[in-house]
Amino acid sequence: MIFRWCIYGEAVKNIELLKCSISSFRKHFGNSHQYIVYTDSDISVDVEVRKITNDSPLYVISEAPWMKWYPRFRLDINQTEFFIDYDVFLVKYPTEIDLFLSSEKHFAILDEFKGRKWQHGAMHRSGSPYINSGFFIQKAGYDITPDFMQEFEQWKDVKEPTHHDEQGSLANALSKHLDELYILPKDKYMLIGKTENANLESLDGVILFHAVYPDHPAFYKFYGNKYITTTRRKNINGLS
Numbered sequence: 001m002i003f004r005w006c007i008y009g010e011a012v013k014n015i016e017l018l019k020c021s022i023s024s025f026r027k028h029f030g031n032s033h034q035y036i037v038y039t040d041s042d043i044s045v046d047v048e049v050r051k052i053t054n055d056s057p058l059y060v061i062s063e064a065p066w067m068k069w070y071p072r073f074r075l076d077i078n079q080t081e082f083f084i085d086y087d088v089f090l091v092k093y094p095t096e097i098d099l100f101l102s103s104e105k106h107f108a109i110l111d112e113f114k115g116r117k118w119q120h121g122a123m124h125r126s127g128s129p130y131i132n133s134g135f136f137i138q139k140a141g142y143d144i145t146p147d148f149m150q151e152f153e154q155w156k157d158v159k160e161p162t163h164h165d166e167q168g169s170l171a172n173a174l175s176k177h178l179d180e181l182y183i184l185p186k187d188k189y190m191l192i193g194k195t196e197n198a199n200l201e202s203l204d205g206v207i208l209f210h211a212v213y214p215d216h217p218a219f220y221k222f223y224g225n226k227y228i229t230t231t232r233r234k235n236i237n238g239l240s
Contacts, residue, residue, distance in 0.1 A: 064121065105139075128175040200218075
């Protein structure tokens, strides 16, 4: 399996979040998989680091964070691939991902806290699911790239881009594959921020959380305690 992150530009100031995110996944999934970080800066992390250059269509300086999918939306179709934002943390062993991997679903993703049009940005389209693109899985053998890149090409005509345009584009791409989509339960795979589950004081029932942009308050609230210091477990299903 492949676990991948991307951090670039001013976001590199959040390198401690990235390190903790990587550590939280390795503790549960072990060391026998690929762990990859793409970046445009000189950083030191305990996984493979690959440099961002300008040789990808997704190298786009924009309000919308297209570069987080750099260099392409799928690295290896022969492996199950996890895309993880640097502010997403695995707290406990994810049995729901076990269930997903053994199911007939092909894609898994986070649910939004509350579905709103602005969460799709300029790419909002009625009927697309209100998903959060901070954590996304594609099973080995499956690839959403053609649909996603079709959305990206349409986005190039957008006059006023927003931070959520790429999330809206992914939602639109997945709307063509709803029967293949597994949306992780939002009471265990949470968004936590100033307006999302803001009063949560314990992660006892949480499997994974996205300490959402821009200030990531949930990371600083829960960092360094029992919730982000879990014990390593064996690889899920022994899959690659």
